[in-house]
Structures are given as C-alpha cells and as structure tokens.
Amino acid sequence: MAGVYFDNNATTPLAPQVLTAMEPYLRECWGNPSSPHQYGQRARQAVEEARSQVAALLDCPAERLVFTSGGSEGNNTAILSAVLADPAKKRVVTSPVEHHCVLRRLEYLRDRGLAEVVFVPVDGQGRLDLEALARAVTPDTALVSLMAANNETGVLWPLAEIAALVRSRGALLHCDAVQLAGKVPLSLREVPVDYLTVSAHKLHGPKGVGALSVGRGAPFTPLVFGGGQESGRRAGTHNVAGIVGFGQAAALARAFLSVDGHTRLRELRDHLEDGILAGLADITIHGRQAPRLANTISLGVAGAPQEVLLAELDDRDFALSTTSACRSGSAAPSHVLAAMGVAGRYLRGTLRLSLSRMNTLEEVEAFLTVFPEAVARARRLGGTAAP
Structure with missing residues (x-):
C-alpha cells in the first residue's frame, strides 16, 4: 500500500x-x-x-x-x-x-x-x-x-x-x-x-x-x-x-x-477509534464525550513522546500530526489541550488523526495493524515501559 x-x-x-x-x-x-x-x-x-x-x-x-x-x-x-x-x-x-x-x-x-x-x-x-x-x-x-x-x-x-x-x-x-x-x-x-x-x-x-x-x-x-x-x-x-x-x-x-457523506466518514472514524482503544492501554481520546467533527481524532498516548511516535509512524508511511500544522514545529504543548486541562502524560503524547472522504477502510485497517508496534517502540525509546 x-x-x-x-x-x-x-x-x-x-x-x-x-x-x-x-x-x-x-x-x-x-x-x-x-x-x-x-x-x-x-x-x-x-x-x-x-x-x-x-x-x-x-x-x-x-x-x-x-x-x-x-x-x-x-x-x-x-x-x-x-x-x-x-x-x-x-x-x-x-x-x-x-x-x-x-x-x-x-x-x-x-x-x-x-x-x-x-x-x-x-x-x-x-x-x-x-x-x-x-x-x-x-x-x-x-x-x-x-x-x-x-x-x-x-x-x-x-x-x-x-x-x-x-x-x-x-x-x-x-x-x-x-x-x-x-x-x-x-x-x-x-x-x-x-x-x-x-x-x-x-x-x-x-x-x-x-x-x-x-x-x-x-x-x-x-x-x-x-x-x-x-x-x-x-x-x-x-x-x-x-x-x-x-x-x-x-x-x-x-x-x-447532500448524500449524508459525513455519516460514512463518522463510521470510518469510529471504527478507527474503537480499534485503537481495543488494542492498547493508557490511551485517551480528547473531547470524545462532546459533539465532534466526523473526521477528527485527538489521541493521547501516555508514555509515548509525540515526536517519537510521529516519527515511528512516518517511517511506516503514515502521515499524521500532533497539533495544528502551523504549530507542528513548536516544542510547546498544545494550547488547546492545555486549556482543556489535559493531564501531562497525555498532553506530551498527543497525535491528531484527521480523515477525509478520500480515505478508505483498507487504510484504517492498515493503521490498526502497525499502530500497537509503533506505540510500543515509542514508549521504549521514550523511557516508559508499555503498560
């Protein structure tokens, strides 16, 4: 792929x-x-x-x-x-x-x-x-x-x-x-x-x-x-x-x-979320209890420094980000998550996954296959053993 x-x-x-x-x-x-x-x-x-x-x-x-x-x-x-x-x-x-x-x-x-x-x-x-x-x-x-x-x-x-x-x-x-x-x-x-x-x-x-x-x-x-x-x-x-x-x-x-395309996108997003949460411990999704866009996941991974995890996924040919693109090069934590009072262990290990109508179920399944390995490696490199 x-x-x-x-x-x-x-x-x-x-x-x-x-x-x-x-x-x-x-x-x-x-x-x-x-x-x-x-x-x-x-x-x-x-x-x-x-x-x-x-x-x-x-x-x-x-x-x-x-x-x-x-x-x-x-x-x-x-x-x-x-x-x-x-x-x-x-x-x-x-x-x-x-x-x-x-x-x-x-x-x-x-x-x-x-x-x-x-x-x-x-x-x-x-x-x-x-x-x-x-x-x-x-x-x-x-x-x-x-x-x-x-x-x-x-x-x-x-x-x-x-x-x-x-x-x-x-x-x-x-x-x-x-x-x-x-x-x-x-x-x-x-x-x-x-x-x-x-x-x-x-x-x-x-x-x-x-x-x-x-x-x-x-x-x-x-x-x-x-x-x-x-x-x-x-x-x-x-x-x-x-x-x-x-x-x-x-x-x-x-x-x-007009054809309710965002419902299909939400179903794809929810499948991705459910797969992530089922496969790993000490992970949270920021804002999951609030109404959200059908395409967006803000994922906090405890013990996995976001820059390490991002690099691990990039090496596997998955393009994600940590926060807003205009701030992705900054070492400062997300001002959005800080304002929400997100705990530090998640604040420093946040990824943003945002889908579009061009993404497919095959791509989501491929991500779910490699993500646990990427998290485990990021946690080891970050000095925190996997929970």
Whole structure:
C-alpha cells in the first residue's frame, strides 16, 4: 500500500475534478478579471460563478462573500473591521482554544491598548462554557470571536445558540469556520453570523484562497488597500485559477453533504477509534464525550513522546500530526489541550488523526495493524515501559 494520509485538518489532497476545473485558467484563460476586454470578462465570469458555488455551500447571498488568501487573512480582516468600527467599544470576547491567527491578532490589539480581550473557558471535553459567555458579553463588547469546530480536537460548538446569544446583546459575531465548512451542513440564512471565514484547501481545494462572508450591515475595513477589486473590499489581482478551484471544491463538498457523506466518514472514524482503544492501554481520546467533527481524532498516548511516535509512524508511511500544522514545529504543548486541562502524560503524547472522504477502510485497517508496534517502540525509546 502507498503512503496513508491522515492529516486532512492540516490540508486536504486536491480533488481531481478541482484540478481539471482550474487548468484552463492556468493555460489559456489567463485574463485579468478587472480588464474590460473579452479575456478579462471571461475570467470575471469564472470568478462570479465560483462565488455562487461557495455561497451555495454556505447558504448565503453571493454578494456577501469576499475572496481572500485563506482563513488567516479572513480572520484578521473580520477582527480589525469590528474593533475599528466603534472606539467606544473595545471589549472582544473569545476562547483560549482559537486558532493562533485569532489569538495573535487579539494579543497585538490588546498590547497596544486597542482592545480588552476576555477569554471564555472550556471544560475538560473542550465544550464552551455558555453561561460564562453570557456573562462576558457586555454592552461595551465590540466583537465575539469563536470558532465553529476546533482544528485539533474536532469539538463542535452550538453556533446557532451562540449567535442568538450574541445578537441579543447587540455585539458582532465572528466565526472561524475553516474546519467546519464542507464537513457539516451550514446555513448563514438561518444562523446570524456577522463574519465567517472559510478556506479552500481544507475541503479538497487549492491552497492560497479562501472567503470571508460579511453580513448585511456589518462594519468592514479592508485589510489590503489598492485597487477596487472585490467591490473595494480586498485589493489585488484575483487568483482566478485558485478561485475557480475553490468554487469546484465547494460544489463537491455540497454534493458530499447532500448524500449524508459525513455519516460514512463518522463510521470510518469510529471504527478507527474503537480499534485503537481495543488494542492498547493508557490511551485517551480528547473531547470524545462532546459533539465532534466526523473526521477528527485527538489521541493521547501516555508514555509515548509525540515526536517519537510521529516519527515511528512516518517511517511506516503514515502521515499524521500532533497539533495544528502551523504549530507542528513548536516544542510547546498544545494550547488547546492545555486549556482543556489535559493531564501531562497525555498532553506530551498527543497525535491528531484527521480523515477525509478520500480515505478508505483498507487504510484504517492498515493503521490498526502497525499502530500497537509503533506505540510500543515509542514508549521504549521514550523511557516508559508499555503498560
């Protein structure tokens, strides 16, 4: 068997249909969408068709979408737009388990006196404390910034309930939905979110392209100034091939959800979990008692240093990660698991397995065959005998 890829929360393989859709815009249809001639207008038409495809996945008006370079740009734009809108409102409510692009931006604003940042805690399963959230959203709150699905544990938060609470308090709501989009049905017509970010490469699209949904009446300040692209909301020549690929990926994800594809994925994930737990002792799955994405397992293996275990599995041609891809080179423990109060013996031995619709039962069975041996060796090398 060829190498097995279980790191889809970091990035997903490009779907063949996406590559096929992109190719004409890399070869012959290379016009600038801002140009008035036929080359430009053909490219413009492709961009707008893709915008409609992404809007259909999110169930929102297409004109509310701003194409970006990805989730980090979208998150930064949303936060700055809300914080700069009203100088009298400086309070931003968030959680300690957000993606680092959110946490670092808020840290920057706080350190310069531009925002007061309030953190709502999570419990041991990664569930948000909704009562603490209700107390935290005060009249001087500019923004509540909360993710929909955690990128490390896959834990889902009740977005509709959160949105209703925030709206009742008169604050703006930003949702990082990068891990949610394409994995769980979502309707922005039903859930009143002011800003929502998605990224193409998390749903079998290309890297370097995403979208920010901006609700009607939500304040907006461009992060990138320049020309009048994206109705003046995001300057820079459009990444036409990337946007076309994003549109095709969104259409494929919508079709996957329409046939309840995430149920098959959950069954595959559960089979993988059950096999891991049946074969080894002193192992835990972080967030297992909470609602989770159908594809994600955050696995704590006591006595097996994660860097050793990761290398052992890589040697056996299984690609996994420890935490968020943007932090995988850091020696620091996961801020998500630390906020959940995970015990040190599991905190230092955590792996993240994230599947996609392209993974198979054969790959899962192959992993279950080699995993006990990899854990035993990692425990020996880590100085801890197998339990």
